[in-house]
Amino acid sequence: MYRWASDLFPIHRSLMGEGNRTTLRYLKGLLPDLELFEVSSGTKVFDWRIPDEWTIRDAYVCQEGKTRRLIDLRKSNLHVVGYSTPVDAVMSLEELQPHLYSLPEMPDAIPYVTSYYQPQWGFCLTHAERAQLTPGNYRVVIDSSLAPGSLSYAELILPGQEDNEVLLSTYVCHPSMANNELSGPVVTTALARWLATIKNRRFTYRIVFAPETLGAITYLHRNLSQMKAKTVAGFVVTCVGDDRAYSVVHSRMGDTLADRVATHVMKRHAPDYQDYSYLHRGSDERQYCSPGVDLPVVSILRSLYGSYPEYHTSKDNLDLISPRGLHGAFEALRKCIVGIEGNYRYQVNHTCEPQLGRRGFYPTTHTPQTQAAVQDMMNVLAYADGEHDVFQIADRIGIGFEECLTILDKLYDAQVITRSAAGQVGAAARHSKGA
């Protein structure tokens, strides 16, 4: 995953444009079934309209009459404000200043700034560089153009035994930043490759790579009724590369299957994880959980966007993320998916306790361990009432879902319990009686 991130790091992504297409084609190399889509400028998507596509060829600032570039897009694609209008002019430092963005409190970081919907131009630079600009005239060049084009996104559908779906969504629209953003696509890609290898996959997986906000809105515009009818749970995958923290951002009402799964998994995977309500949202759960959309979607992250100092600066680079950081997030999400795949409502087949002894489920030797194992099995049976799902049973008993599934599988194979998938889609999953 880290290598993929390194490959993708230099590409100049934006809301739309060639950088995005290059990125998606690279991912298609890793996920052959990934399908790429283009949505033309001008297309109306709900309350929004796809804007024109921005192309940036060069951007720099140098002293008038000199050639040494003091600010140079070739050194960092963060140097130019995203969607800057073209400019080629000579101006005084005073005139230039309102177009410069730097961070006094982080003097060696270049901030990340965009202006997708308001025409303007600007340069981003470190505050240290800015301080060295001396009064005088500067040549200011942004060689960009804005023209009808298309918004690019990619979708991978991995069909399962059920039509019901699990959503994984990540975004492709940030220039060279590693935790926010490349960690998202690469962990999602790794999850997709792992999912593709699972035989007898139960759920269908809908995996989406799209620019943040407008991409998610566009995607929902095209797929909403389908997704509302089928989505069991979903995860927005972003900021999953550093190794400092784990976080969960909950859905709007905080009570979907995705919320319950994320809470259950993270309490064991990373007991000191940060649990954020929807008020702390910041990525595409904003769309997936909006009123009327209300998909059961949460976000599982390492350090939350906005909460770490390197966020939206040039310091969010490949040093910030690590194979270990990426792998930890991958594992957390993998566990959630394993749990959702195994999540049924189970119901014991017999009135009163079944006789476990004649099925070999009673230990012949008694140790504290075997006693605890029998007790766990009896407890699982006690709540296998057709109303509790696996996570609800596990939470009630105080065991991990994996252990709960192991017991349920054993009982299911012995035909002591039956199972049903009823009532798991979307908002319906909320109102399960066992909750």
Add this chain to the structure above:
Amino acid sequence: MYRWASDLFPIHRSLMGEGNRTTLRYLKGLLPDLELFEVSSGTKVFDWRIPDEWTIRDAYVCQEGKTRRLIDLRKSNLHVVGYSTPVDAVMSLEELQPHLYSLPEMPDAIPYVTSYYQPQWGFCLTHAERAQLTPGNYRVVIDSSLAPGSLSYAELILPGQEDNEVLLSTYVCHPSMANNELSGPVVTTALARWLATIKNRRFTYRIVFAPETLGAITYLHRNLSQMKAKTVAGFVVTCVGDDRAYSVVHSRMGDTLADRVATHVMKRHAPDYQDYSYLHRGSDERQYCSPGVDLPVVSILRSLYGSYPEYHTSKDNLDLISPRGLHGAFEALRKCIVGIEGNYRYQVNHTCEPQLGRRGFYPTTHTPQTQAAVQDMMNVLAYADGEHDVFQIADRIGIGFEECLTILDKLYDAQVITRSAAGQVGAAARHSKGA
């Protein structure tokens, strides 16, 4: 308000009688549309019957053969037990003692005692005065009569755009006491005068001045079905004059719109207010919230009846209340009403987040303040789902209802959201899904 209280202070009010009518006529001077009602003695009102009307002309105690009045109604109308039967006799101090009421623990206060439904007579005096009574014979005179008359109450209906109503109820039945009672009628009068000036008043206001308990019962007997069908929220206004505390007494089940509004407003208006359950009730919420009546009524008070030492004594006088105390309660109630007037369920018009930028709702400069403002607006939109009302949105986000209304108004004017008033009356308001 303080001046009105001063004017009304000397009048000798009781359960029924001329003092009450004088008081109501004074209020009619301030509220020309106030309508006065009389309900004849003997009228059955639910489980009760309007008793005869008590007239008190004189009451005193002096030593036999002397004229200096040791206890004298003319000095304080608290000196005679309310509804005392007539007496004109000479008796020993021993015979008199069982008819005297004083407070050993507050030796310079005259207690307030009534006996509306059991015929008896008595005098109230300070414990200091009582201690000075020497053995011997006393002339004891109470010149009172009990005869068919009528219970007096007054009602002001301020019609609004909606038939649905907000109830304000206060009582008129206590002789010269200031916090419990006159603060109630004067704050209610001030609220009524303020309400009368509001253009485009949304709700109809039902404002009731009646003797406590029996007056409320009588009023409900005449208006219950109407009130049950229309009441959105209501407030019993009493003990709103001192400046030592704020209190809320909740409705019987504690979950009506009035409860939510009172809690929301008081947490901001007076964060250290005392929150009392219905078990601490003591005024006409006893009737308004009784089983089967179950109107959404709470009480907002300064110091709770029974909780302050001067309660039901001559110390509850004009020194106890203050313009500042009255004004604080007025403001708390005014805020509740403003909130209720603006309380709709709002619903965003668009699937996914609406584009705020093109409507000018995104700041062009970014400061922590503008960021917070955008975040509040986004949060309001996130819960404008047609299920949360204004107070539920505000409570979820953690902002005041005024701020929430400001944002909602802006969004409503921009046609980003629509609103509905559904499900707000009475018990129905309880079961809102957003709660």
Add this chain to the structure above:
Amino acid sequence: MYRWASDLFPIHRSLMGEGNRTTLRYLKGLLPDLELFEVSSGTKVFDWRIPDEWTIRDAYVCQEGKTRRLIDLRKSNLHVVGYSTPVDAVMSLEELQPHLYSLPEMPDAIPYVTSYYQPQWGFCLTHAERAQLTPGNYRVVIDSSLAPGSLSYAELILPGQEDNEVLLSTYVCHPSMANNELSGPVVTTALARWLATIKNRRFTYRIVFAPETLGAITYLHRNLSQMKAKTVAGFVVTCVGDDRAYSVVHSRMGDTLADRVATHVMKRHAPDYQDYSYLHRGSDERQYCSPGVDLPVVSILRSLYGSYPEYHTSKDNLDLISPRGLHGAFEALRKCIVGIEGNYRYQVNHTCEPQLGRRGFYPTTHTPQTQAAVQDMMNVLAYADGEHDVFQIADRIGIGFEECLTILDKLYDAQVITRSAAGQVGAAARHSKGA
């Protein structure tokens, strides 16, 4: 009760057999209407089958060629593993060891071991005795037989004015142990004798004496639909003899009438009682509360099975239990039953507060006590709304159910309130709105 336990202590009870019948016949001597039932070996009961009946005539171990019995059933009927297969052999100490059970951590206690469903034989002895066994050959005799017979249980139905039932269930299957087991049958017997004396018993009482687990399963197999349709509340009575603690084990969902009653009563009867969830269950609530059975059954105990050191050893003898211990449990259960008998939903007959004064419910003298009494009565009336039952009213107000019943009886006799028994059976009792 203690004498009954002393009488029953020496009898060798087991899952089935003559010891059980002797025990039940003894109880029938105390409860003439007790009816005894036999269910033949081989009968299928849900997932189980009644096994053959075990008869034990003699069991001992002595050194080869000697007659002094080193382990001797005649000294304690715990010495032989329950349902041991017959053996008559000479073997070395090494061969004997796997058949011996002792407790190193309690060297002077004989453990209690059974093997109902797996054919094997064994002896239980103190660890001290075991340590004295010297290498050499031993004569090992168990003179037992396993042959078709019957499982014995007894049932007492005490009819009430209502068909609805309260269940008391206890078990008869342990050899000489006092707290776990005899305390259960003797306290249950005492409760049955007390219940038989109650005139105008409201509920029908179903009182069951059966072997643990299989007996309860058998009983449910024969009576389930009846019990589901009629059971208001039930109590498993076990471990009710020592005087060290009180405990409650709740039903599977923890929200039945039995749970509420047990919590209410125990908070007052023994404020430091231990409250255990269903995860700590261990007796026949395992069957009564199993999914699909879901009777409203809890267990009220003194020291919880498994939680006290003497559990399932020869130390659980008559010294462990006491008249005082038994009586305390009897009282706790008696209070629960009194509460359930009096538990209705009450509804005030009048709109607004009824006038208590003219019914003599207002004190003529005012003291803090009379004030509190009036307040309690007003509070009871406030929640006599037809939705709260007695325990819900009492819990809301913070008084004991006895006090609440006293007030309600007074109001009921004065026709101020009416009552109904609606919605009290089984799971329906769970969903009462007042909860």
